[in-house]
Amino acid sequence: MRAAEALLEQGQWQAALDLLQAGNREQPLASLQQRIMDLRIRAGRERPQNPPAAALAAVHESPRLVSGEIPEIPAAELSAQRLYDAIHGCGAAIVRGLLAPERAADLRALIDRVVTARRQPDRAPPCEEAAAWYVRSDEVRGAPAQFFASPDEPVSDSSSIWVADSPRVACELLDLYASLGLPELLHTYFGEPARLSVKKWVLRKIAPKPEGDAGWHQDGRFLGEDIQTVNLWLALSDCGGSAPAPGMDLVIDGRREIHPTGTDGAWFDWTVGPERVARVASGCGITQPRFAAGDALFFDHFNLHRTAFEPHHTAVRYAIESWFFAASSAPLKQQPILL
Template identity: 35%
Template structure:
């Protein structure tokens, strides 16, 4: 079994309590009450009641930022997976969902208020993906983009050798053993793809999950999967793709993650994308196989060449959507896609990529995070 967050941590693990769940805080309270709630959250975590502690602490953070609590939340989100009973996999997989766009050859597109579990699942299973306009408010997206800048500033303050004393609320690395896949992949994520693990930005993670839960997407994904999804520390990233980027590669994440997992990825734009900033190129059809890799103009032996990608698209043309701040694409590990590079890029692209997996088939090397 892959090393989990709990195994990677040195904190003790006392017996789990059976006391009832503590209700989350829904509105700001006086400072004394907040101090009491912080203490209660830590007490719940010490009893391995991490989900209860997370709900309580998340409410506290809505009253204002708290660096220490934000860091603890990353730890607790990791540990919750190990304290839960084994999840029972949905037997009818892939499940039978009607095609919500039976006449469409291309990328399904809806407004936020049209989103449902049936719409999400049917679009992914029949068309490979779903574009949701206005999933979050543009002002919220703009605020999240500012957070991305803060996270990258925290990263840039570090030298090649990470120094914990230089960490900030926006950039503090999740402590992991040196041989862990997520640890070994961090340099590749940061330097190669202009990204940062969201788990390495405690404040961004706390804010993003609060926003994510507010969209209603998580229970829809849970209905589709038949299980409560967990976020991935190793696959969930904040992105700031520079306008100077010149190369891009087609890929299916199932080539790295395996085909037997059950996943949904939320790709969320935080800025205007697809015109003067990079976007996404998408093969808008369902592929139930992994496309041939390393041929047809591929850069590497693990990516898909442009000739192969366009052959896989067949009579369904590749699409390159124009995104506004707050728009999102939902897809799984079989969708063939790449970073889009328009001809006249002058601005950086801000986005979040949030992968969620069903616990019964979770690729544990990518570290589950409770949502």
């Protein structure tokens, strides 16, 4: 598209990408999807000016604390202020029905298609004329994500794939986020534009582990503390609580603190030990919410959580995890992506 290329020559990344994204909606092409992802990753490397401190200070009032439970916000009432209150007051927010069940089912099917393209390319080509299902961008630095199950395991087993490795799905999700108003909401929340990232934008298909256990952790342990983040964890399956698929255990705590790891009975050097978790949770509690397909959980890098495996879990859990960063402090090692 000549108009988009002209804008790129002028350094107008966002305007150019808006045109390319619109072109892909009108006529999906694998080559265009790959071009969009290449450019978004390249643009994400450009560090914007830090926003004025006064602008950030004026964005939010002090959080209105809610104790004893994770606040639930109706999708129609989601705002930057309510999100800020929930995350800074209790550590997280639940938004029921952010997506319709039918839309969640469509996204589950897309994840299955990407998994098959990655696992069985002879059965489902990674790239077709209208869709780049599993294509690594030349702009991605470092090795592929190491989450993926080994090739000899069945397709239904656990899989985690970077969204950036599926330009077809990435373009779909970017359109979805725009339709939900997330770029504007996050701009208000951060006081500046948001970024995604290669390493923290993930399609998840998690097999049940009735006898399994997962480590308690905070993403700030890996990402750092001097940043602003919001994670959108979008449930695409009925999961958590008494549901047949694993959910999430969350400490109800909005404190801005990264806890020591590798101590207090921790299994690994990157996890928070169960003894410390018990002490932290003694005054606030732990919850395992039940999610329907289309429900969303928002939290940030201070949230203490883990995947919850229970004996009654027999079903695969589908979810999409999208970490958003304030543009000026997005960790470069996470490979920021222009939203």
